[in-house]
Amino acid sequence: MIYTAIMGHGTVGSGVAEILINKRKMISKQIQNDIEVKYILDLRDFNNLPYSDKFTKDFGMIINDPDISIVVEVMGGVTFAYDYVKQCLTAGKSVVTSNKELVAEKGAELIKIAKEKNVNFLFEASVGGGIPILRPLVQCLAANSINEITGILNGTTNFILNKMIVDNMDFDSALNLAKEKGFAERNPAADIEGHDACRKICILASLSFGRHVYPEQVKTEGITQVTLDDVDYADKFNCVIKLIGQAKRLKDGKITATVRPTVVSRECMLSNVDGVFNAITVNGDATGDVMFYGKGAGKMPTASAVVADVMDCAKHIDARKYLFWEDGYDGYVTDNTEDDIKLYVYAKSNDFDALINSFNSIFGADTVNIKNSYNNELVFITGFGKENDLINKINSLNADEVKIMHTLF
Amino acid sequence: MIYTAIMGHGTVGSGVAEILINKRKMISKQIQNDIEVKYILDLRDFNNLPYSDKFTKDFGMIINDPDISIVVEVMGGVTFAYDYVKQCLTAGKSVVTSNKELVAEKGAELIKIAKEKNVNFLFEASVGGGIPILRPLVQCLAANSINEITGILNGTTNFILNKMIVDNMDFDSALNLAKEKGFAERNPAADIEGHDACRKICILASLSFGRHVYPEQVKTEGITQVTLDDVDYADKFNCVIKLIGQAKRLKDGKITATVRPTVVSRECMLSNVDGVFNAITVNGDATGDVMFYGKGAGKMPTASAVVADVMDCAKHIDARKYLFWEDGYDGYVTDNTEDDIKLYVYAKSNDFDALINSFNSIFGADTVNIKNSYNNELVFITGFGKENDLINKINSLNADEVKIMHTLF
Numbered sequence: 001m002i003y004t005a006i007m008g009h010g011t012v013g014s015g016v017a018e019i020l021i022n023k024r025k026m027i028s029k030q031i032q033n034d035i036e037v038k039y040i041l042d043l044r045d046f047n048n049l050p051y052s053d054k055f056t057k058d059f060g061m062i063i064n065d066p067d068i069s070i071v072v073e074v075m076g077g078v079t080f081a082y083d084y085v086k087q088c089l090t091a092g093k094s095v096v097t098s099n100k101e102l103v104a105e106k107g108a109e110l111i112k113i114a115k116e117k118n119v120n121f122l123f124e125a126s127v128g129g130g131i132p133i134l135r136p137l138v139q140c141l142a143a144n145s146i147n148e149i150t151g152i153l154n155g156t157t158n159f160i161l162n163k164m165i166v167d168n169m170d171f172d173s174a175l176n177l178a179k180e181k182g183f184a185e186r187n188p189a190a191d192i193e194g195h196d197a198c199r200k201i202c203i204l205a206s207l208s209f210g211r212h213v214y215p216e217q218v219k220t221e222g223i224t225q226v227t228l229d230d231v232d233y234a235d236k237f238n239c240v241i242k243l244i245g246q247a248k249r250l251k252d253g254k255i256t257a258t259v260r261p262t263v264v265s266r267e268c269m270l271s272n273v274d275g276v277f278n279a280i281t282v283n284g285d286a287t288g289d290v291m292f293y294g295k296g297a298g299k300m301p302t303a304s305a306v307v308a309d310v311m312d313c314a315k316h317i318d319a320r321k322y323l324f325w326e327d328g329y330d331g332y333v334t335d336n337t338e339d340d341i342k343l344y345v346y347a348k349s350n351d352f353d354a355l356i357n358s359f360n361s362i363f364g365a366d367t368v369n370i371k372n373s374y375n376n377e378l379v380f381i382t383g384f385g386k387e388n389d390l391i392n393k394i395n396s397l398n399a400d401e402v403k404i405m406h407t408l409f
Numbered sequence: 410m411i412y413t414a415i416m417g418h419g420t421v422g423s424g425v426a427e428i429l430i431n432k433r434k435m436i437s438k439q440i441q442n443d444i445e446v447k448y449i450l451d452l453r454d455f456n457n458l459p460y461s462d463k464f465t466k467d468f469g470m471i472i473n474d475p476d477i478s479i480v481v482e483v484m485g486g487v488t489f490a491y492d493y494v495k496q497c498l499t500a501g502k503s504v505v506t507s508n509k510e511l512v513a514e515k516g517a518e519l520i521k522i523a524k525e526k527n528v529n530f531l532f533e534a535s536v537g538g539g540i541p542i543l544r545p546l547v548q549c550l551a552a553n554s555i556n557e558i559t560g561i562l563n564g565t566t567n568f569i570l571n572k573m574i575v576d577n578m579d580f581d582s583a584l585n586l587a588k589e590k591g592f593a594e595r596n597p598a599a600d601i602e603g604h605d606a607c608r609k610i611c612i613l614a615s616l617s618f619g620r621h622v623y624p625e626q627v628k629t630e631g632i633t634q635v636t637l638d639d640v641d642y643a644d645k646f647n648c649v650i651k652l653i654g655q656a657k658r659l660k661d662g663k664i665t666a667t668v669r670p671t672v673v674s675r676e677c678m679l680s681n682v683d684g685v686f687n688a689i690t691v692n693g694d695a696t697g698d699v700m701f702y703g704k705g706a707g708k709m710p711t712a713s714a715v716v717a718d719v720m721d722c723a724k725h726i727d728a729r730k731y732l733f734w735e736d737g738y739d740g741y742v743t744d745n746t747e748d749d750i751k752l753y754v755y756a757k758s759n760d761f762d763a764l765i766n767s768f769n770s771i772f773g774a775d776t777v778n779i780k781n782s783y784n785n786e787l788v789f790i791t792g793f794g795k796e797n798d799l800i801n802k803i804n805s806l807n808a809d810e811v812k813i814m815h816t817l818f
Contacts, residue, residue, distance in 0.1 A: 023552065129696075136544065139721060142721075143428055143712075143714075286424075287703060291700075291703060292702075293702065294697065298697075308550065
């Protein structure tokens with residue numbers, strides 16, 4: 001018999017409890033061992049559930065019960081989650097979590113403790129909700145060197161951008177609709193400022209490249225500055241604007257990691273990812289591009305990923321899984337000066353002729369562009385070049401206002 | 410030290426040899442054990458390779474060498490592969506294969522032997538080449554009940570259809586181009602007749618639903634009958650024609666399994682899968698739709714999937730992986746009479762008025778349709794209905810010629 005405890009009974013936690021309790025028979029058969037939820041930790045009262053007897057407000061019950069070998073952490077946040085998870089691992093209990101903030105900020109340390117104690121620390125649900133991504137990354141791509149990860153990692157922002165693109169809704173209206181539909185929190189900052197996507201790219205980059213990437217090392221820009229005009233202009237270049245998280249291995253062993261609104265060609269698979277869906281493209285040296293796609297959030301998708309990890313723990317109760325990365329260091333995440341890229345540029349000037357003249361002389365009149373003389377706007381996509389060179393050129397334009405976005409072609 | 414043997418040194422086999430030999434250091438570090446290729450079995454001579462000393466023409470060397478714990482089968486075909494693999498498993502050696510024909514025809518039997526002998530029989534590379542699909546199916550979706558699998562499972566036919574759609578190339582020209590580019594074999598029957606996709610849907614369905622599905626149980630139709638006219642008409646309904654493999658769990662515990670050209674709405678993610686790419690959508694009760702996408706064939710993608718399986722075997726040399734299904738039975742695969750579907754219908758009649766009149770009275774004049782009175786052609790997409798009812802209605806049309814395709818909306 002394997003006993004588990006669930007810490008947190010919010011959206012995901014209740015889903016985990018329901019699956020583990022309602023599908024106990026199927027799960028026990030698959031793991032060839034009986035599994036029981038012994039405690040559910042939550043400060044609130046849940047008196048009318050079929051499993052109300054399992055609730056406790058005392059973490060001590062869990063940490064001090066030697067029967068408990070697997071603990072599920074689905075409380076969210078870092079403060080308590082970090083303390084409790086650390087205690088559990090130190091006490092020799094395996095931990096499964098869906099908490100991306102915790103893994104992005106404390107992953108390296110917690111993995112190290114898990115390794116020392118020969119227990120598992122698994123977190124498939126922390127990226128992409130129910131989309132299997134971390135395990136395929138580690139296992140199926142084991143024979144690959146991973147070059148690059150690019151993804152739409154946040155469903156809320158993708159929903160908002162999609163509404164702007166398809167229904168010509170402005171940002172605020174789209175955000176309100178997302179709130180109404182339950183896709184955005186009342187305080188949507190973590191989503192629209194890009195922090196959620198940032199945490200996920202940290203986890204993906206850490207796992208793919210072997211060293212911890214901390215959220216503050218990632219250049220992160222949200223979608224609050226994206227306007228309907230941007231969306232319309234991008235459309236004229238047969239592109240859509242998506243919030244893209246990207247991490248890439250550089251030749252010197254360092255990496256880049258960014259989250260930013262990106263002008264994505266409709267030729268790219270990622271441009272077709274609509275609504276609250278997520279998609280993650282992994283480029284390996286042997287496989288080329290492989291993409292994983294699905295709903296990146298939601299109670300049951302996320303809970304099912306947590307339960308799959310619990311089952312994996314249960315099957316390998318005496319054998320640690322190979323999920324590991326080293327700690328990071330200052331300067332490990334750096335700027336990309338290697339690649340030839342294209343930038344999307346929006347420029348505006350009261351002296352429109354001067355803007356056009358400078359554009360013609362710096363970039364060449366035949367660079368793909370849209371001139372809107374009514375609004376004094378010039379929008380173009382540069383040819384390929386190094387980022388620094390392109391930025392220098394753009395800064396030399398005779399413009400009063402300039403907005404730059406990266407592109408994916 | 411772990412010793413392996415590779416049976417077959419064709420496209421995939423040479424890729425496996427190269428990865429295992431050139432990346433030995435990285436692989437050994439990851440599996441925490443040294444791994445060496447001891448034999449490569451092939452009837453041909455390879456004298457100028459850095460590893461020419463490993464070749465043998467004698468299977469006896471492999472089967473009788475107790476050092477060999479993992480055997481890679483990448484010969485293809487069933488006759489010899491089946492005999493050798495069976496001998497290896499019976500002798501207590503784990504086997505990794507990319508041979509979809511072998512798994513689709515003999516999977517249940519070979520898995521059973523592997524289970525009895527407590528060794529592994531892994532075949533990730535048999536479906537989707539380098540796309541991780543079988544392992545995520547088993548592991549990450551462990552907490553899901555899988556309802557349905559739908560996929561573009563053959564890159565060659567997808568390339569041909571894509572050329573017909575995008576470049577208006579006719580079938581024969583597109584097939585010739587595929588041959589030139591090395592995407593199609595000189596004898597392309599297995600691809601264009603749908604057999605390759607059929608084998609893959611057999612493996613996916615067997616794994617997802619727990620019982621072996623044999624190729625002869627799958628209604629299989631290739632793409633040789635798809636014309637440029639079909640492609641053009643589909644386009645007018647905002648659809649594309651794709652060769653779709655599909656398997657679905659029915660309420661009575663039986664399943665459906667089909668491979669056929671299908672009219673796919675451009676709203677479906679699968680409609681965006683172009684060129685030689687594959688994509689597989691898995692619908693689970695908790696996760697909803699999850700899609701896996703990538704190059705479904707090719708030397709290095711497939712070889713990397715084989716090597717990942719070898720590494721998994723090496724890490725679990727004493728612990729069998731959970732990859733299992735029961736044998737199938739006659740009547741397990743059946744027709745789908747449960748679902749409401751839409752059919753795409755092409756009808757032609759010398760008496761065009763009679764055709765139109767019968768259409769108006771049977772399906773209703775407001776059913777989405779295209780009338781081409783110059784060619785006496787009527788093309789339409791039915792409303793939702795049970796397949797049998799729809800077919801009966803279609804058979805009642807006053808038509809000289811009728812062509813029906815299933816749809817995905």
